[in-house]
Amino acid sequence: MAQLPISYSASITLNVNGTDHQIEVDHRWTLLRVLRDVLGLTGAKRGCDRGECGACTVLVDGDPVCSCSMLALQVGGRQVRTVEGLGDANSLNVLQEAFLAEDGGQCGFCTPGFIMSATALLESNTDPTEDEIKAALVGNICRCNAYGRIIESVKAAAKSEAS
Amino acid sequence: MTTFKTIGKSEPRRDLPEKLTGEAKYTADVQLPGMLFGKILRSPHPHARILSINVDAARNLPGVRAVVTPFDAPKGQVAPDMPILDTEARYVGDEVAAVAADDEDLAEAALSLIEVKYEQLPFVTDAVEAIKPDAPQTRPGGNLVGGKPLTLIRGSVEEGFAQADRIFEETYSTPAQAGAALEPRAAVASWDGDNLTVWKSTRGVHADQLALSLALDVPRGNIRVMGQNMGAGYGTKDETRLGAITAVLAQRAGRPVKIELTRQEEFVAGRHRHGTTTTVRMGVKNDGTVTAVHATTIMDTGAYLSSGPGVIRRAGQGALYLYRCANVQYDGYLTYTNTPSGGSYRALGAPQGHFALESLADTISEALGIDPLEFRLKNHVGLEGQPGERVTPANEVLDTQPVEGGVPFSSNGLRECLQRGSEAIDWGQPSERPESGNLRRGKGMGMFIYRGGAGGRSIARMRLESDGSLRLLTGLMDVGEGSLTVMPQIAAEELGVGYGQVLVTFGDSETTPEAPLTAGSTATFSTGTATKEAARQLKARIIEVVAPLLDTEPSNLQITDDGVEHIQYPERSVSFAQIAESVGEIEVEAAISPGSRDHVINSFGAHFAEVEVDTDTGQVRVLRYIAAHDSGRILNPKLAINQVEGGVSQMLGFTLSEQMLTDPRNGVTLNASFLEHKSPTVQDFPEMQVLFADVVDPVGPFGAKALGEPPSIGVAPAVANAIYNAIGVRIRDLPLTPDRVLNEIEAQRGDSQ
Amino acid sequence: MKPFKFEQATTAVQASQTHADAAPNARFISGGTDILGEIKESVLEVNILVSLAGLSGASEIISSDLGLEIGALVTLARIASDQSIVETYPALAQAAESVATPQIRNVGTLGGNLCQRPRCWYYRSPLFDCLKKGGETCFASDEGNKYHAILGAENCHIVHPSDVAVALLALDATVVVSNASGDRQMPIGDFFVSPDVNMLAENVLEPGEFVSKVKIPKPSSGTRSVYLKAKERQAYDFALSSVAVSLEVRDETITQAHVVLGGVAPVPYSVPQVDSELTGQKIREVDVQAIGQLAVKDAQPLSDNSYKVRLTASMVARAVSRLISE
Incomplete structure (x- = not known):
């Protein structure tokens, strides 16, 4: 009879959108997996699972990652x-x-990451310049290539926040 | 001039709010109670016979609930050349077996316990090699699909070349390009007795329903396909195997199953733009008049046929129809190889064919001393179509990719595109000379024609619902192009109500009527026409039932945002809710098979690029881009601009950086990642201007024509021609990466600097 | 992903011992962006990941008269934006800024960047049993080698993927590595080893050892530096070729030079003959094209990457040219 591979689990406290969640995680689970599969927060998407597309972008301590x-264990606390x-x-x-x-x-699949x-x-x-906007969004791939409209959107948001 | 309530206005995208908040559900977001996770075992060999598969260890792993192999899979076909699972693997990544388990990790562990015995077979990874007589055979019937090329002829090229003062011939190649939609394909299947429900990434729920019915031998009525939000596809998600495997696993496990492909799987097992090699031969008079065009394309369909026959045909459309010419020929060789399968991808072969054609047009212009713009203005096809006699009988609908002459277009704004686009880029003005000595700037252009047109039969249903709301129901899918927004615009305009008043239900094979795929840039034309007709009928029915209520003739009544009112005595009115209350729900359905007996309906455009080439590093930067399009009347300008900009930027990837690379030694795809298949980022996006020709098509709904795919056709030639203009070097193989630019500078100029 | 254990170390001693005890199937993890990819690709099998994130003092940037000390856990984003680095060690800030994307730079650390594994597509695919993974063949020798090495490669033709390492070498940095018994340090040029020395690793780290910090001597007032990187798209690409140059200029004369090439060799590649050629030259008399050519004099391109020779020569010429006109 085949054996289940031994896996390790741990209990962590994950603060998501201001709420603490006590979660049991497999050591190998990524933050994305926990957000989507454990907490049901499916806004972050699995576009590549390699950090190459940005569809899974969330903020950790304010920084996009x-x-x-x-790993979820890297984000505990x-x-x-x-x-x-x-x-x-x-x-x-x-x-x-x-x-x-x-x-x-x-298509919107990249949209939460861009947001x-x-x-x-x-x-x-x-009040970012266009170059600063582009530099900040360069880790988010949009395969529909709606980049022109996305840049305009961020510009418009900055403008309307300023007013 | 007609004034519209909503047509021509940039109504906000209907589905965007929930996409901006993460609420929008895509297939991978579907969660069902008791759902299992499926994984697919893929072939490590490019061509092999599967002798046996031992799944005992996998099956015995606790938590593994179902396994399927070619030896026990249902015998149906998911495509004419593809069973649900096959005992022959035809490329590295081909589906071999699948498991469903309690979670993803277990499913993955189970895959590693499956033992497969393969007998490796000879393989070929290059299409040009594959059609040589002694090439390894990928199939018993040979590598060349159909055993002969697709040949399309108008007039006689021999005669045309005989009339020519000069003849030019060049060969161009384009690589396989992954569509790489950001959402990897996913499918969820759930059985309830004999009834199957499938959620999947799709652009056609009814097509999927039919395909799954045939594959699984389950009556169509027992299958419900629900389209979720679609993380785009550009055509590359048209396949049935994933859904069929998921359904088989779910049936065996007696529980719902989800399979979500990884990015790597999406790259190799998704469909991609076919790699091509195209030779174009053109005859011209010394004054620039084109006398003959003969194009030959060898196209790599990869391991499976998919939509290859349609794609090979469209690769010839430019050669057959873009230039006014009585004598043309196209030979298309569609070829199997042991590489990932090609398929539909935005504009289906037209970009490949136009790259060769429009690059050669520049070579000819230069040789004849004619400005490239003048050459096009002199020779482009006009409203009247091509010279020659109509072949299609007068009472039959014309093909949208005509070969024959003597058939006019419904509209043709190509000349306006050429003129306005060239003005916008200051065509006559040479590019500025940059400060640094190693930078060179240049301008280039390419024009194009695209079969847009009618599309398939579509049914739209419109309802006045019991609460007084108006609803459009169609099986159409919005795959990011915006039909979920444009269809209610069409319906609202026809009804005479505000855009926001028309609710929509899309993409469910059970509750919405049959619509064709969101494909071939035809959604607006086909389902838009059906929607317009359904709205017209609903309006008539509403007025008809209201007339007795308001004690007047229908001709005295009009629809307003709120309901129906008397034209002369607006105080005599009734709200939609009141109407529904008195007469109950009203539902109409319109089925249309669009098409024209009198006109060919095509879209046109001309693209202009200004580039800067760094001759030290080979890097190309697009400084400015003008995309001028004739897509008839633009129904929603903001969405249309987004569509064009996106299409151009996507194909700047095709032109400058993207290609799927297969190792010829073992058939492995080397670069199945976003890091290595180098799609454009926001920093690659150039300054861009989109222009629309002032054309109202007499046939299309509210004068609209195809828009989705055409933006992708003109990009490669415009950029390649601009590079030539900048550095005097012609690169005939895409993508135009720094290594190619540097190598060609050295080879063609012998310049060591 | 196969199961593994994630162990959060709180002290260097604990981290080192845990790693050494579980070697060879243990790896250190700091940001994890590279190592998780390798595990997911099944290129790397690990039983235990020892996290260094909890180590004190490893997240600091200390600037003094002697120079700069950067803890191994400092993120690339911080290095790219740190004012003292931007002003005094521009090549390093530019190199850090050129890495990947904001999301990766916010997580990826200095230590992790130096220790990242090759991007060679044969190495990264489980379907190629290549030399670097203990196999018999380098698949890049004869074909499919557009992104591979043109310099300093004998059997295995990887290029070292780090941008930051190239800049650090040009800035004469020292790498401090730690284990349970203490620290040792070495010039960064000695930290990296080519496949001919050790096929299975790109650096000298022994089991239980990890990079704890990097020290950079304070440049003299006449020193300037730059990092340039050639890519196939505007952003988010590993280097086709990159170059870091540090020049000390006094009285219009180059008194010290260090030119380092990236993306072209299995290690960040110093070209001492270029350094000595530059040293002593009047900045107005430097023939940058000749310098560029000299930098690639020993190049041995493969079937698909001869473009890198010309490209690299151009990059060197451009970098030197930029610095002498500063």
Whole structure:
């Protein structure tokens, strides 16, 4: 009879969008896996699972990271923010409103990742130049290549936050 | 001029709010109680017979609930040349077996316990090699699909070349390009007795329902396919095997199963743009008049046929129809190899064919001393179509990719695209000379034609619901192009209500009527026409039932945002809710088979690029890009601009950096990752301007024509021609990567600097 | 992913002992962005990951008159934006900024970047049993070698993937490695080893040893440095070829030079003959094209990568040219 591979588990406290979750995790589980499969937060997407596309971007202690390329155990005790923490479809925040108005997306699979990278940018730089916007979003691949509209969306968000 | 309520307005994308908040569910987000996780074992060999598979160890692993192999899989076909699972593997990555287990880790562990005995067979990974007589055979019927090329002829090229003062011939190649939609394909299957429900990444739930029915031998009515939000596909997700395997596992396990492909799997087992080698031969008079065009394309369909026959045909469309010419021929050789399978990918062969054609056009222009823009203005096909006699009988619908002459287009804004696009890029003005001595700038252009047109039969249903709301139901899928937004615009306009008042239900084979694939840039045309007709009928029905309620003739009534009112006495009105209350729900359905007996419906455009080439490093930067399109009336400008910009940027990847590489020694795909298959990032996105020709098509819904794919056709030639203009070096093989630029500079100029 | 145990070390001694005890199937992890990829690809089998993230003092950047000490856990994002590094060690900040994406730089650490494994597509695919994985063949020798080495490679043709290492070598950095019994340090050039020395590793770390910090001597006031990187797209790409140059200029004369090449050799590649050629030259008299050619004099390109010779010569010429016109 074949044997189950031995796996290791641990209990961690994960703070997601301001709420502490006590979770039992397999040591090899990534933060993305825990967010999606354990907490049901499916806004972060598994686009590549290698940190190469940015669809899984969340903020850890305020910085955008690829949640697919960090183990949940590396994040225990830190503050995680996901797209679910920003608002819902009936109460979009300023950034999301700007994406809607400027058509900053197509198929939408990359969109939560872009929103999180842009959130981090605008929290640290309220008036970014186009080059700064591009530099901040370069880790997010949009295969529909809606980049033009995405750049305009972030610009519009900065503008409307400033006013 | 007609004024519209919503047509032509940039209504916000209907599905975007929930995509911005993460609420939108994609197939991989579907969670069902008791759901298992499936994984697929893939062939490590490019061509092998599977002699046996021992799954005992995998099956005995606690938590493994189902296994399927070619030896015990149902015998149905998921495609004419592809069973659900096969005892022959035809490329590295081909599906060999699958398991379902309690979780992903277990499923993966189970795969590693499956023992497969392979007998390796001879293989070939290059299409040009594959059609040579002594090439290893990938199939009993030979490598060349159909045993002969697809040959399409108008007039006689022999005559055309005889009339020519000069004849030019060049050969160009394009690599396989992965669509690499950001969402890897996923499928979820769940059985309830004899009834199967499948959630999958798809652009056609009814097509999937039919394909699964045939594959699994389950009556179509017992299968429900639910399209979720689709993380795009560009055509590359059209296949049935994944859904069929998932369904078989779910049936065996007696529990729902989800299979979510990894990125690596999506690269190799997804469909991609076919690699091609195209030779174009053109005859011209000294004054630039084109007398003959003969194109030959060898196209690598990979291990399976998929949509190859359609793609090989479209690779010839430019050669057959873009230039006004009585004598043309196209020979397309579609070839099997032991590489990942090609398939539908945005514009299906047209970009490959146009790259060769429009590059050669520049060579000819230069040789004749004619400006490339003038050469196109002189020779492009006009509204009247090609010279010659109509072949299609007068009462039959015309093909959308015509070969014959004598058939006019419904509209043709190509000349306007050439003129306005060239003005926008200051065509007559040479590029500025950059400060650094190693940088060279240049401008280039390419024009194109694309079969857009009618698309397949589509049914749209419209309803006044019992609560007074208006709803459009269609089986269509929005795969990111925006039909979920444009269809209610069409419906609202026809009804005479505001855009926001029309609710939509899409993409469910059980509750929505049959629509064709969101494919071939035809959704607006086919389902849009059906939607318009359904809205017209609903409007008529509503007015008809309201007339007695308001004690008047239908001709005195009009629809408003709120309901129906008397035209002369607006105080005599009734709300939609009241109508529904009094007469109950009203539902109409319109089925249309679009197409024209009088006109060919095609889209056109011209692209212009300005590039900067670093002759020290070989790096190419696109400085400015003008995309001028005739897609008829633009129904939603913001979405249309997004679509064009996205198509251009996507194909800048094809032109400058993307290619799938197969190791010829063992058939392994070397670069199945976003890191190595180098798609454009936001920093690669150039300054871009999108122009739309002022064309209202007389046939299309509200004057619209195809838009989704055309943006991808003109990119490679415009950029390649701009590079030539900048450095005097012509690179005939895509992508135009730094190594190629440097190598060609050295080879063609003998310049050691 | 096969199961493994993740062990959070709290002291260097504990980290080292845990690793040494479980060798060879133990790995250190700091940011993890590279090592998790290897585990997911089944290129690397590990039983235990020893996390260094809890070690005190490893996350600091200390700037003094002697120079700079950067803890191994400092992220690439911090290195790229740290004011003292941007001003005094520009090549290092530029190299860190050129790595991957913001998301990766926010997690990836200095130590992890130095210890990342090769990106060679044969090495990274479980379907190629290549030399670097203990196999018999280098699949890049005859074909499919566009991204491979043109310098300093005998049997295995990987290129070292680190951008930061190239800059650090040009800046004469020292690597401090720790184990349970203490520290040892070495010039960064001695830290990296080519496959001819050790096929299975890219550096000299022994079981139980990890990089704890990097020290960079304070450059003299006349020193300037730059890092340039050639890529196939504007961002998010490993180097086709890169170059870090540090020049000390006094009275319009180059008094010290260090030119280092990246993306072209199995290790960050110093070219001493270029350094000595530059040293003593008046900056207005430097023939940068000749310097570029000299840098690739020993190049032995493979079937698909001769472009790298020309490219690298150009990159060197451009970097030197930029510094002497500063």
